[in-house]
Every structure is written in structure tokens, then in C-alpha cells.
Amino acid sequence: MPSITREEVAHxxxxxxxxxxxxxxxxLAPQLDxxxxxxxxxxxxxxxxxxxxxxxxxxxxxxxxxxxxxCLTPEQALSGAxxxxxxxxxxxxxxxxx
Amino acid sequence: MKSxxxxxxxxxxxxxxxxxxxxGDVHAFLHVDTEGALAQARAVDDKRAAGEQxxxxxxxxxxxxxxxxxxxxxxxxxxxxxxxxxxxxDATVVQRLKAAGIVILGKTNMDEFxxxxxxxxxxxxxxxxxxxxxxxxxxxxxxxxxxxxAYEAPLAIGTDTGGSIRQPGAFTGTVGVKxxxxxxxxxxxxxxxxxxxxxxxxxxxxxxxxxLHEAIAGYDPMDSTSINQPVPAVVEAARNGDVSGLRxxxxxxxxxxxxxxxxxxxxxxxxxxxxxLGAEVVEVSCPHFEYALPAYYLILPSEASSNxxxxxxxxxxLRVGDDGTNSAEKVxxxxxxxxxxxxxxxxxxxxxxxxxxGYYDAYYGxxxxxxxxxxxxxAKAYEQVDVLVSPATPTTAFAIGDRIDDPIAMYKNDLxxxxxxxxxxxxxxxxxxxxxEDGMPVGFHxxxxxxxxxxxxxxxxxxxxxxxxxxxxxxxxxxxxLEVTR
Numbered sequence: 147m148p149s150i151t152r153e154e155v156a157h158x159x160x161x162x163x164x165x166x167x168x169x170x171x172x173x174l175a176p177q178l179d180x181x182x183x184x185x186x187x188x189x190x191x192x193x194x195x196x197x198x199x200x201x202x203x204x205x206x207x208x209x210x211x212x213x214x215x216x217c218l219t220p221e222q223a224l225s226g227a228x229x230x231x232x233x234x235x236x237x238x239x240x241x242x243x244x
Numbered sequence: 245m246k247s248x249x250x251x252x253x254x255x256x257x258x259x260x261x262x263x264x265x266x267x268g269d270v271h272a273f274l275h276v277d278t279e280g281a282l283a284q285a286r287a288v289d290d291k292r293a294a295g296e297q298x299x300x301x302x303x304x305x306x307x308x309x310x311x312x313x314x315x316x317x318x319x320x321x322x323x324x325x326x327x328x329x330x331x332x333x334d335a336t337v338v339q340r341l342k343a344a345g346i347v348i349l350g351k352t353n354m355d356e357f358x359x360x361x362x363x364x365x366x367x368x369x370x371x372x373x374x375x376x377x378x379x380x381x382x383x384x385x386x387x388x389x390x391x392x393x394a395y396e397a398p399l400a401i402g403t404d405t406g407g408s409i410r411q412p413g414a415f416t417g418t419v420g421v422k423x424x425x426x427x428x429x430x431x432x433x434x435x436x437x438x439x440x441x442x443x444x445x446x447x448x449x450x451x452x453x454x455x456l457h458e459a460i461a462g463y464d465p466m467d468s469t470s471i472n473q474p475v476p477a478v479v480e481a482a483r484n485g486d487v488s489g490l491r492x493x494x495x496x497x498x499x500x501x502x503x504x505x506x507x508x509x510x511x512x513x514x515x516x517x518x519x520x521l522g523a524e525v526v527e528v529s530c531p532h533f534e535y536a537l538p539a540y541y542l543i544l545p546s547e548a549s550s551n552x553x554x555x556x557x558x559x560x561x562l563r564v565g566d567d568g569t570n571s572a573e574k575v576x577x578x579x580x581x582x583x584x585x586x587x588x589x590x591x592x593x594x595x596x597x598x599x600x601x602g603y604y605d606a607y608y609g610x611x612x613x614x615x616x617x618x619x620x621x622x623a624k625a626y627e628q629v630d631v632l633v634s635p636a637t638p639t640t641a642f643a644i645g646d647r648i649d650d651p652i653a654m655y656k657n658d659l660x661x662x663x664x665x666x667x668x669x670x671x672x673x674x675x676x677x678x679x680x681e682d683g684m685p686v687g688f689h690x691x692x693x694x695x696x697x698x699x700x701x702x703x704x705x706x707x708x709x710x711x712x713x714x715x716x717x718x719x720x721x722x723x724x725x726l727e728v729t730r
Binding site for chain 2: 150154155158159160161162163164165166167170173174177178180181182184185186187188189191192193196197198199200201202203205207208210218222223225226227228229235237238239240241
């Protein structure tokens with residue numbers, strides 16, 4: 147059965163943009179290992195000739211007419227922003243110092 | 245209200261008073277919109293006084309799961325990361341509630357981002373089961389079901405991704421319905437797993453649930469997965485409740501080992517009752533249902549890890565570490581660390597793992613194949629029977645704290661409900677009695693084909709009517725009195 151190490155959990159957390167403390171890693175890693183043991187059962191069931199189903203309904207691309215319709219005002223769109231400046235979202239710098 | 249015995253303002257105020265009296269113990273609500281609710285109620289009363297033709301539920305109060313956006317009303321999805329956020333628009337379901345004159349009392353507690361089976365994962369504290377305050381109400385929509393069973397609201401809206409309407413319905417002795425996927429709009433619903441999430445009604449009776457279902461269902465051009473077909477005749481089915489000649493399949497795989505004896509006893513009694521009412525009952529095998537749980541716990545975290553990526557501390561929500569020393573990436577990581585709870589982190593990391601290079605085919609791809617096999621099981625079963633039935637949950641509501649450190653035990657609560665989410669079927673839980681061991685409610689689970697939601701209501705109405713004759717009323721009449729604490 148596949149397993150997952152503490153280091154792999156830390157790596158995944160970085161990929162998922164979640165800073166985890168050492169205590170959280172100690173707690174989470176064995177739980178995830180156990181869960182991966184459970185979910186790994188799926189590999190025992192489905193043969194190669196079974197097509198995957200990604201969605202309960204057949205999906206079709208939905209188009210609408212290219213028309214101006216009422217939408218949120220800039221004030222409404224920015225109303226939940228942690229920081230804003232000049233009708234724009236103000237974000238921290240993108241690049242690290244180095 | 246229609247007969248003039250009470251106004252909507254009086255009814256709404258009575259429920260606000262009840263919330264003030266008991267919600268300190270139940271904690272079903274995260275936000276009570278007193279002013280907004282009374283204003284809506286006054287508007288309905290004015291229309292009624294002016295002789296306007298009103299929708300059937302006009303003026304009736306309702307509790308709304310905190311995962312649906314309501315303009316100007318705090319919406320958190322049970323998460324600290326959205327604390328204080330007020331959406332600038334209404335979800336389609338909310339627009340339809342308002343159009344029907346339904347009065348929205350406030351937002352109900354839930355597991356964070358609907359991840360959980362107990363409502364213990366809310367960032368704002370646990371909801372308690374009104375039947376026994378030391379027990380969980382089920383999850384993730386525990387607040388909505390608890391509000392109904394505590395008589396804080398006659399109606400509620402939930403969302404069902406793996407059983408989050410039906411499982412708390414079963415645990416609180418109320419009716420919980422997951423409509424056909426695509427039968428109710430997801431526009432304005434804070435997404436957990438987009439291919440599974442389904443808003444639906446919670447109520448104390450089958451007819452109440454059907455009336456609410458009819459009010460919120462139907463095609464929505466704002467949701468590209470919305471089904472453009474007429475809403476099934478759910479109200480008519482709930483009024484008729486005639487199961488004579490209906491073919492009912494008992495799912496062989498959803499019972500036996502691991503199921504609480506009191507749950508199984510009530511379930512089998514209900515099946516016998518339906519037989520006496522003229523239904524034809526046979527046992528049906530759905531061999532791949534046992535793999536629904538592992539498939540679900542790969543598909544859900546995969547979709548959730550993608551959906552929750554938008555909580556990046558840039559456009560809305562909590563922002564931590566923005567002191568000029570940290571980059572945007574670091575601020576995102578710090579904000580998500582501070583804003584997400586343990587279960588959300590667990591599932592995001594699991595989803596990231598399942599979708600990562602080298603594991604995608606082994607996990608996510610395989611889970612999608614299992615989904616095909618489960619849909620085939622349903623299709624084959626529906627060649628033999630009209631509906632499938634099972635207990636809604638393997639056990640009754642458990643004690644608060646009992647399973648919080650054992651995620652797998654927690655996930656197993658959803659064994660019976662998950663297959664319908666994977667296949668998109670309609671399904672519902674109806675109260676069928678109290679377990680002998682603990683006196684807690686048991687849910688009877690009905691699964692119907694896509695867009696045959698009416699069949700769930702037919703079975704629920706028949707069962708409810710027959711059981712009410714035995715009990716002298718619906719199951720909720722047996723609920724213990726809540727001590728009024730303030």
C-alpha cells in the first residue's frame with residue numbers, strides 16, 4: 147500500500163501554499179498516511195477498459211450572447227478586499243528580495 | 245398566515261424569540277439577521293394585505309446554510325478565512341427564496357467549507373443536537389438541521405456534497421433532500437467539490453420539504469451545469485404518497501456489519517411498512533458501492549484543493565503577514581495557515597497529492613473509473629426497481645468529540661449517502677423512528693434516478709403518513725423539550 151512521509155507532507159503543504167508548523171506536521175502526516183491507505187483501494191477495482199467519469203452530467207460548453215449586462219460596480223467588487231488603492235486590489239510584492 | 249390567524253411579522257418574531265431563547269445551547273446560527281428578516285416579513289404582510297397573489301411559502305421563515313451568498317449578510321462557510329465577509333450579490337437559490345417571499349432569518353453553522361460529518365469542524369464552534377445536546381447534529385449542514393429540530397426555523401437550506409443534508413437530517417429526526425445534481429443552481433454557492441455539490445431543502449415534514457424544493461429548483465443560466473428541464477412534480481408526489489405497485493430495492497451492500505442494531509431494526513420495520521402499503525420490495529446488489537467512500541475521498545479533495553486555491557488573501561478574506569517584509573506567496577501561505585482549520589488543510593493536502601504528477605492516474609484517474617462503475621450499478625438497479633433504499637447512516641448521532649481525531653471513522657458516516665453524489669441521483673432521508681439503544685433518530689434513505697426526485701417524495705410521504713398514525717404525529721413531536729436558558 148502506498149504511504150506518505152512527513153517530508154512529503156511538508157512538500158505538498160508548500161505546493162498548496164499552506165504554512166504548516168512542526169506540530170501540525172507531526173499530527174497530519176500519520177493521519178494522511180492512514181487515509182491514503184484507505185483511498186488506495188480504488189486501484190484494486192477499476193480495469194483499464196473502464197472509462198472515467200469526471201462529472202455526473204454530460205457537460206457541454208454554454209455560450210451566451212455577447213451583450214453588455216449589469217455587473218458589480220468597482221466598489222462592490224472591491225468591498226471584500228483586505229487592502230485596496232485607487233480602485234484596485236493592493237497586494238504584497240510578488241518577488242522575493244533575492 | 246393565509247387565513248389571517250398570524251402575520252409573517254408575528255411568525256418571524258416568534259422564531260427570532262425562540263432563537264434568542266435556545267440557540268445559546270444549540271448554536272445552530274452563526275448570524276441572525278433580525279432587521280432584515282422583519283423587513284422581509286413586513287413586505288410580505290403588506291403584499292398580502294394589498295390582495296396580491298403570493299407563493300405558497302410566502303412569509304415563512306427559513307434558516308440558510310452559511311455557504312450560500314446573501315447580499316450584505318456575513319457569509320463565512322464556517323471558516324475563519326472569510327470572517328466578516330459580506331457578499332456583494334445573492335446566490336440564485338437566495339434570489340429564488342426572496343422571490344417566493346420566504347423570510348431569511350440568518351445563516352447557519354456548518355463544518356468549514358462543508359468538510360465534515362459532525363459540524364465540529366466549524367471555526368465558530370460546534371453545533372449541538374437538539375435531541376441530546378451532548379451529541380453532534382451531523383454534518384456538514386448541522387446548523388440547518390439543528391435549527392429545524394430545535395424549532396428555531398420551520399425550513400432550512402443545506403448543501404449536499406457527500407450527504408451533508410441527508411446525514412444531519414437523519415441525526416436530527418428531520419427530512420433532508422439532495423435534489424438531482426443540476427436540479428438546483430450552484431451559482432453563489434461557495435464551492436467545495438463542483439461535480440458533487442447540490443443545494444437542497446431541510447424541513448420537518450415531507451410536504452414542507454417538497455414546497456421548498458419547488459421554490460428553489462429549476463434551470464439557471466448562471467450555472468453551466470444546471471439541467472434545462474421542468475422541475476419534477478415533487479409537491480404532487482408529497483401530497484399523494486401512493487407507493488402501491490412501486491418497486492423498491494433494498495441495497496444489499498448498505499447494511500449488516502458496522503451498522504447499529506437499532507438503526508437496522510427501524511430501517512427494516514419501515515421497509516415492512518412500505519410492503520404493507522403495496523410496494524414490491526426486493527433485494528438489489530450494487531457491488532461497487534463499497535468503493536464509493538475511497539473514490540469520494542479522492543475526488544472531493546482533488547476538486548476542493550483546486551476550488552480553495554482562490555483563498556489567496558489577495559481579493560477577499562483574511563490576510564496575514566502583510567507588513568512589507570513578506571512576498572505575496574508568503575502572505576498567501578501564512579494566511580491559509582491561519583485561516584484554514586485542520587480538516588480543510590488535511591483535504592487540501594490530500595487533493596494536492598492525488599493530483600500531483602506520478603499519482604494522478606493511480607488516484608484521481610482510478611477514482612473516476614470507480615465513479616463509472618457506481619453509475620453503472622445504479623443504472624442496472626433501476627432496470628429492476630424504481631427506487632433504492634438503505635439506512636441513511638450506519639449509526640445514530642454520536643457524542644461530541646468521539647471521532648474528531650479519527651478521520652476514517654468520521655468518513656464512514658457517509659457510507660450510504662456518497663454513491664448518490666457520485667452518480668448525481670436524487671436522494672433523501674426521512675425520519676423512521678428512534679433507535680432502541682440510545683433513543684436517537686434514525687433516517688430512512690431513498691435514492692431515485694436522475695430527475696425523478698418526485699419518487700423520493702412519494703416514498704417519504706407514504707412512510708411519514710403511516711408512521712404518524714402509529715406515533716400520533718411526525719417524529720419531531722417526540723423530540724425532548726429544550727430548556728430555555730435566556
